[in-house]
Amino acid sequence: MTALLRRDLPDGEARWSGDPPFNFVGGHNDPASVPFGGFAEAAAVALARHGPALARYNLGGSPQGHLPLREFIAAALDRRAQMPTDPSEVLVTSGSLQALDLVNAAMLAPGDPVVVEEATYAGTLSRLAERGAEVHGVGLDRDGIRIDHLDEILGNLAARGRRPKFVYTIPTVQNPTGTVMPVERRHQLLEVARRHRVAIFEDDCYADLVFDGSRPPTIRSLDTTGGQVVYCGSFSKTLAPALRVGYIVADWPLMGRLLALKTDAGSGALEQIVIAEYATAHFDAHVAQLTGVLDSKCRAMAAALRDNLAGVAEFDPPKGGIFLWASLPPGVDTAELVAPAAAAGVEFNPGAGWCVDPAYGASRMRLCFGHLPTEAIAEGIAALAGVVHASLD
Amino acid sequence: MTALLRRDLPDGEARWSGDPPFNFVGGHNDPASVPFGGFAEAAAVALARHGPALARYNLGGSPQGHLPLREFIAAALDRRAQMPTDPSEVLVTSGSLQALDLVNAAMLAPGDPVVVEEATYAGTLSRLAERGAEVHGVGLDRDGIRIDHLDEILGNLAARGRRPKFVYTIPTVQNPTGTVMPVERRHQLLEVARRHRVAIFEDDCYADLVFDGSRPPTIRSLDTTGGQVVYCGSFSKTLAPALRVGYIVADWPLMGRLLALKTDAGSGALEQIVIAEYATAHFDAHVAQLTGVLDSKCRAMAAALRDNLAGVAEFDPPKGGIFLWASLPPGVDTAELVAPAAAAGVEFNPGAGWCVDPAYGASRMRLCFGHLPTEAIAEGIAALAGVVHASLD
Numbered sequence: 001m002t003a004l005l006r007r008d009l010p011d012g013e014a015r016w017s018g019d020p021p022f023n024f025v026g027g028h029n030d031p032a033s034v035p036f037g038g039f040a041e042a043a044a045v046a047l048a049r050h051g052p053a054l055a056r057y058n059l060g061g062s063p064q065g066h067l068p069l070r071e072f073i074a075a076a077l078d079r080r081a082q083m084p085t086d087p088s089e090v091l092v093t094s095g096s097l098q099a100l101d102l103v104n105a106a107m108l109a110p111g112d113p114v115v116v117e118e119a120t121y122a123g124t125l126s127r128l129a130e131r132g133a134e135v136h137g138v139g140l141d142r143d144g145i146r147i148d149h150l151d152e153i154l155g156n157l158a159a160r161g162r163r164p165k166f167v168y169t170i171p172t173v174q175n176p177t178g179t180v181m182p183v184e185r186r187h188q189l190l191e192v193a194r195r196h197r198v199a200i201f202e203d204d205c206y207a208d209l210v211f212d213g214s215r216p217p218t219i220r221s222l223d224t225t226g227g228q229v230v231y232c233g234s235f236s237k238t239l240a241p242a243l244r245v246g247y248i249v250a251d252w253p254l255m256g257r258l259l260a261l262k263t264d265a266g267s268g269a270l271e272q273i274v275i276a277e278y279a280t281a282h283f284d285a286h287v288a289q290l291t292g293v294l295d296s297k298c299r300a301m302a303a304a305l306r307d308n309l310a311g312v313a314e315f316d317p318p319k320g321g322i323f324l325w326a327s328l329p330p331g332v333d334t335a336e337l338v339a340p341a342a343a344a345g346v347e348f349n350p351g352a353g354w355c356v357d358p359a360y361g362a363s364r365m366r367l368c369f370g371h372l373p374t375e376a377i378a379e380g381i382a383a384l385a386g387v388v389h390a391s392l393d
Numbered sequence: 394m395t396a397l398l399r400r401d402l403p404d405g406e407a408r409w410s411g412d413p414p415f416n417f418v419g420g421h422n423d424p425a426s427v428p429f430g431g432f433a434e435a436a437a438v439a440l441a442r443h444g445p446a447l448a449r450y451n452l453g454g455s456p457q458g459h460l461p462l463r464e465f466i467a468a469a470l471d472r473r474a475q476m477p478t479d480p481s482e483v484l485v486t487s488g489s490l491q492a493l494d495l496v497n498a499a500m501l502a503p504g505d506p507v508v509v510e511e512a513t514y515a516g517t518l519s520r521l522a523e524r525g526a527e528v529h530g531v532g533l534d535r536d537g538i539r540i541d542h543l544d545e546i547l548g549n550l551a552a553r554g555r556r557p558k559f560v561y562t563i564p565t566v567q568n569p570t571g572t573v574m575p576v577e578r579r580h581q582l583l584e585v586a587r588r589h590r591v592a593i594f595e596d597d598c599y600a601d602l603v604f605d606g607s608r609p610p611t612i613r614s615l616d617t618t619g620g621q622v623v624y625c626g627s628f629s630k631t632l633a634p635a636l637r638v639g640y641i642v643a644d645w646p647l648m649g650r651l652l653a654l655k656t657d658a659g660s661g662a663l664e665q666i667v668i669a670e671y672a673t674a675h676f677d678a679h680v681a682q683l684t685g686v687l688d689s690k691c692r693a694m695a696a697a698l699r700d701n702l703a704g705v706a707e708f709d710p711p712k713g714g715i716f717l718w719a720s721l722p723p724g725v726d727t728a729e730l731v732a733p734a735a736a737a738g739v740e741f742n743p744g745a746g747w748c749v750d751p752a753y754g755a756s757r758m759r760l761c762f763g764h765l766p767t768e769a770i771a772e773g774i775a776a777l778a779g780v781v782h783a784s785l786d
Binding site: 001002003004005006007008009010011012013014015016019026027028029030031032033034036037039040043044047048050051052053054055056057058059060061062063064088094095097098105106107108109123126127165166197198199227228230240241242243244245251252253254256257259260261263264265266267268269270271274370371 | 394395396397398399400401402403404405406407408409412419420421422423424425426427429430432433436437440441443444445446447448449450451452453454455456457481487488490491498499500501502516519520558559590591592620621623633634635636637638644645646647649650652653654656657658659660661662663664667763764
C-alpha cells in the first residue's frame with residue numbers, strides 16, 4: 001500500500017520506544033498534582049446527570065460544546081482574566097491544537113503573511129509551514145513583542161502591498177521565553193494592529209499559571225472596538241494534558257465559519273462533562289496548588305542551571321508556566337547536543353525548532369520542568385551540564 | 394476580522410437552534426442503552442490506576458493510544474470479526490472521522506481517483522470533495538459492491554492510465570443501504586482490487602450491530618498477501634457517539650505515516666481509559682443488548698413505513714445498524730421535502746447527499762431509527778408520510 005501514498009508526505013514516525021529518564025520536553029505536567037480523585041467524583045455526578053445524552057452527538061446540544069463547560073469557561077475568563085465572555089462566544093475544541101488548526105484554516109491561504117514572535121511555539125511554526133504561510137518573526141524583549149519592530153514589519157509589508165492576516169502572540173507566559181506582556185504593551189499592540197488592519201490571534205494556554213498570580217487582562221478584553229482578536233485557551237496545562245480540551249473565544253460570524261470547518265462531530269463529551277463538573281467546584285483552588293508546585297520546580301531547575309552551568313547557560317527566570325528558555329554561548333548548536341544528551345538520559349528541545357530564524361535559535365534550548373520531581377530535575381540538569389561542558393572542551 | 398477570512402471557505406454554520414421532535418438524522422443511538430453506570434464504575438477504577446499518568450501527553454505512552462484499549466480492540470477484532478490483530482497495528486483516533494481524515498491525507502492528492510459505493514456515507518463524500526478527489530461510484534446490489542461493475546470501472550480507468558488509490562467500502566451494515574457483504578464477495582473484491590493494484594479502505598463502523606449476530610470476517614482478515622487493506626472502526630455506534638473514540642488498523646510503515654499526520658497530541662485519554670476498563674468487562678454483553686433494542690426499533694420503523702407509505706416507500710430491511718434506506722417514486726425529490734417535513738417536526742437525510750450521483754439519490758432518503766423510542770418512531774413516520782402524500786397530490 002505504501003506505493004499508493006502521497007509523494008509529498010512528511011517522513012513517517014519512528015516506532016515509539018519510551019522516554020528517557022530526564023524528560024525536559026513537551027507540555028507534560030506534575031503527576032502528583034493531577035486531581036484524579038476529583039475527576040472520579042465529577043465523573044460519577046456528571047454521568048448520572050448527562051449519561052443518556054451521550055447517545056447523541058454533542059450530547060444533543062450545540063456543536064459549540066457542552067453548555068455547562070462553556071459557562072464555566074466564560075465565567076473563569078471574566079473572573080481570572082478580566083474578560084467578560086458569553087458562552088455563545090466559546091467553542092470547545094480537542095485541545096488548543098485544534099483551535100490553532102481551525103483559526104489557521106479559516107484565515108490562511110498559501111502565501112499569506114503572518115507575524116509571530118521570533119521565538120514561539122514549535123507546533124505553531126510547523127502548522128504555519130504546513131499551510132505555506134509567509135512567516136515574519138517580531139522581536140521580543142522582557143515584556144514580549146517589541147512594538148517598534150512590529151510597526152516596522154507591518155509598515156514594510158504595507159509598502160509592498162502586503163498585509164498579514166494576523167499577529168499570533170502568546171502574551172501571558174510566552175512560549176518559550178516565559179515573559180508576561182504588561183497591560184500597557186497590550187494596548188500598544190492593539191493600536192498598531194488596528195492601525196494596520198491586522199487581526200490578533202491570542203494564545204493564552206499558559207495564562208492560568210503565572211507564579212505570582214498577577215495575570216493581566218487579555219488582549220481580547222482590551223479590544224474596545226470589537227472583533228479584532230480571536231482567543232484560545234486550554235485545560236491541558238491546568239488540569240492534565242492527556243485530556244484533550246481547549247477552547248476558542250470568537251465573535252459571530254467568525255464562530256460560524258469555524259464551526260463549518262470543525263467536521264469532527266464534536267470533541268469528546270466525557271472529558272467535557274467531567275471537566276465542567278470538576279472545574280466549576282475546584283478549578284481556582286487546584287490551579288493555586290499546581291502553580292505553587294510549578295514555581296518550586298522552576299526554582300529547582302534555575303538553581304541547578306546556576307550550579308552546573310554558571311557563566312554558560314543564561315536565562316531569565318520565567319514568570320510562570322512549565323518551561324525555561326536558556327541561551328548557551330554563541331557558536332554552540334544545541335541540535336548537536338541532542339544525541340549525546342540522549343545518551344546521558346536527557347531529552348530537551350533544541351531552540352532552532354522554536355524560532356522563526358533557526359540560526360537565532362541554534363544556541364538556545366527549551367527546558368520543561370513541569371514533569372519531573374525536583375530531585376530528578378537537579379540530577380537531569382547535572383547530566384545535561386556534563387554534555388554541554390564536553391561540547392565546549 | 395471577517396474581511397481577513399479565506400475567500401474559499403465553506404458557508405458558515407447557522408446558530409444551533411435545537412432538534413425537531415422526530416429526529417431521523419445522524420448517528421444518534423438509544424439513550425436508554427447508554428451504560429453510564431458502567432462508565433462511572435469504569436472511570437473510578439481507571440482514574441485510580443491511570444490518574445497520575447494524565448499529567449503526560451498520551452499518558453506517557455505510545456502516540457498510537459492507550460495500550461489496554463488497543464489490546465481490547467485487537468482481541469475484540471479477533472474474537473468478533475475473525476481478524477487476528479496485534480495492538481501495535483492499532484491507532485486510536487478521535488472518532489472514525491479522524492480515521493477517514495488521516496487515511497485520506499496519507500493517500501489522496503487533488504485529482505486522485507477513488508472508488509466508493511454509489512450510495513455511501515455523506516461524511517466520506519464531503520471529505521473526498523474537499524480533497525479534490527475524483528470520485529467514481531460503483532453499483533450496489535443486496536450483497537454490496539457489484540464486482541463486475543468494479544472490474545469495469547477499474548479497467549476503464551486503467552485504459553486511460555489512471556489507477557484509484559483505494560476502494561472505500563462499508564461492507565458490513567453498509568451505510569446507507571444496510572446490506573452485509575457475504576464472505577465470497579469479499580474474496581472477489583480482494584481479487585479484483587489486487588489484480589488492479591488498488592488498496593481497500595474498509596470502514597467497519599457499524600459491523601458490531603448485525604441484528605442476527607452473523608458478522609462475516611473482515612476483508613482485511615482475508616487479505617492473505619498482506620498490506621492491501623487499511624481498516625477503521627468506532628465505538629460511537631456500540632457505546633455512545635458523543636464519546637469520540639475510533640481506531641485504524643494498519644501495517645507499519647503506513648502506521649508511521651499516519652502517526653506523522655496525527656498532530657493533535659493524542660486523542661482524549663479519559664475516554665480511552667474509561668472505554669478500555671468498561672469494554673474489557675462488558676462489551677459483548679452490552680452490544681448484544683443494544684443490538685436487540687435496535688432490531689426492535691428497526692422493525693417499528695419498517696412497520697410504520699408499511700402502514701403509512703405502502704406502495705410509495707420501497708426498502709429492504711437493513712441487516713443491522715441504525716438506519717433504513719428508502720426509495721420514493723421516481724420524480725420525487727426528497728430534498729424538496731425537507732422544509733415541509735421540518736414544519737411537521739421531522740428531520741431526515743435526503744438521499745442526494747449520500748450518493749455519488751445526486752440524481753440517483755434524489756428520490757431516496759435515509760431514516761435513522763436508533764434514537765427515538767418506538768412510539769415516537771411510529772408517530773414521526775406517520776407525520777413524514779403526511780408530507781410525502783401531500784407532495785404526491
